[in-house]
Amino acid sequence: MRSAVEALKRRHPAEIVIAVPVAAASTCNELQRIKNHVVITCLETPEPFVAVGLWYDHFPQLTDEEVRNLLDRAAQQLREAAAPETGKQKR
DSSP, rough: EEEEHHHHHHHHHEEEEEEEEOOOHHHHHHHHOOSEEEEEEEEEEESSSOOOOGGGOOHHHOOHHHHHHHHHHHHHHHHHSSSSSOOOOOO
């Protein structure tokens, strides 16, 4: 999450919102110390925390390939959204 925030900050957003349903209290406290328009909300900070997956009924693990495919798809969607309109209409 820290890496994502740092990457986003380079784009100079008006605000970065981090919202998670469950996290370790120490992690939420650490992220709260990030300045410059970063807002964080942790709904639950159970003790002991142990792992995110313990707090969900269904929390499947993803393979590296699945993650790469999801990131590639998201990047493609961003490229398409940023592409200038060519004036062509869909048929």
